[in-house]
Amino acid sequence: MRALLIFILILMSACEPTPTLERFGGPTMGSSYSIQYVRQPGGPAPEQVQAEVEAILQAIDARYSTYRGDSTVSRFNQLAANQCLPIDADLFELASFGQHLAEQSQGAFDLTVEPLLDLWGFGPQAREMHVPDPQALARARQRVGYRHLRIEGEALCKDAAIELDFNSIAAGHAVDLIAQRLRAMGIEAFLAEATGELKAVGRKPDGSAWRVALELPREDRQIARQVIDVEDMAVSTSGDYRHYFEDNGRRYSHTFDARLGRPVEHDLAAVTVLDASALQADGYSTVLLILGPQQGWDFAIAHGIAAVLVTRVEGGFVSRSTPAFERLVKGE
Template sequence: MYSSPGKRSGRTFMFIALAVTAATGCDDPGRGNPPLGGQTMGTQYQVQTACLPRPPDLAAAMTALLEGIEAQMSTYREDSLLSRLNRAPTGEWLDASTELLDVLEPAQTLSAMSDGAFDVTVGPLVNLWGFGPMDAPDSIPAPGDIAAARERVGYQHLELRRPAGVRKHRELYIDLSAIAKGYAVDRMAQLLLGEGCASFLVEIGGEIRVHGRKSGGAAWRIGVESPDPEALGDVLRVVQTDRIEGIAMATSGDYRNFLEFGGRRFSHTIDPRTGAPVVHRLASVTVLHSSTLWADGFATLLNVMGPTEGFDLAEREHLAALFVERTDTGFSQRATSEFARYVSPAINGY
């Protein structure tokens, strides 16, 4: 269900070259707004701004914001708030933070909506299969080990209360990597808007949000990357960002992040309901939303549920989603009616 820093790059995949170079309007140093960027959450982030002048000390503010989020939500830092929560005894309320609840509450909503296909307590299974902070195993986990890990999974055993309380009713290990990057992008967008900058593109590991227009008035353009290993970098669809004020996009797929055991390829996408990587033929799911957090979470949820169950939920919830599925002859696309409102027709022969 989640990928880890340093393993086959990020979880969300789109044509970043289109999104942050040719398709942006603030990569012209002559306009005084060179892009900002750096490392965060085991991946890279970029910020493009088309507001003049750019807010002072923006780079330092972004760094501080992202550091604060990692200090709360990283499973790779033993001193993070989330790591302390994972080690906390069951049955006791832990003083958390409003930021952590701002992520956990939507996660619980997604879990209930999907009957557990999305579940941030899936951490024991993620770690068991080698997609977490621990080293990857040398072989497929034994059925008994999978069963034991599943005993430590279950969003129903996590209780939240405002303003900032979390309680576990059984031993749980929470992993927020399916939703935390989206949350961080939203927080970066809020920082920019709060500084009076209403024209920007923000991206972390492929999770992306745009607002306003480029310098010169043209719309931002972001593209959905093909999952075909023979055509990585090809663009399947271009999102028409001028059709909505402020749009976020996230993609969940298995074509860049996987492990191999005995010649068999296993997706990093773990189904909490089975305890194993998904086995359907879905290659990727892209979701458009007004919130990157929700786009991020829904993309993972739909990818776990698969091309049939996931598509039905996306249509029922009026989600803008694109499903790319492997076929015997290549790949096929299936877009929800809502997704079709914001994108170009299929291109590059797909």
């Protein structure tokens, strides 16, 4: 009888549903997104979750894509100087954060950099990547400057013919919105990624942490420089090795210092930032990359940013981690 009872208990436990790891993904923002989530018994099916995620991504695209003439940002960019455009709370949040980063970085980071991107060949209106002539550069720089942008109530206003580009922070913001939606659906553990920006919450079904590989910047292939456990944290990496051109032996990346009107020219190749907010991680990884190896390091230390800075040196790369990064990786 005892053996029979044990056998029945084993059968009952074997029939109990267990959590499963679901995966899906697709194209977005000129790149891709991917979602992994732990589906508890009775939890939402992948088709339902994917529909919710893609609705968020489509809304982000409708607001911030500079490749769509009907997006909110494109409509603002088409306005003449001294005009305003009513905006929703989402765009208000991103514009406010972008202006905050511009103030903190003394204008190195700047949402109004779009004319420069087009001129150098990196923007939606560009024909080819090239070094512009000085006269064209001087004209474009007259249409750049975060101080020409202001928020008045529920409207975004310009006092010059500036054009905005949110690509440096929109993907991180999308990941935060996805994370909020997944949690609202009762999903307590997931890894959400969009165009390389990601956020990990909870743990995998076996109880282990989500693992994220930090890339070593190489043009020919991707190499994992460091693999870290991530829980309830976002990870953003910005680098100059994915989108660039060379001219007369010089390298020009898509990372611009708005103060100079040109791509950055220093040896900082990549920056990874950890933060509870994907938006914050996305924005600050860009700021540090613009500032360069020493100014970026000083900025990260001064603001307590958890970051790894990867600098080019003769024969390879050197990585330097801030104390805040080391503490997070150690779980302190």
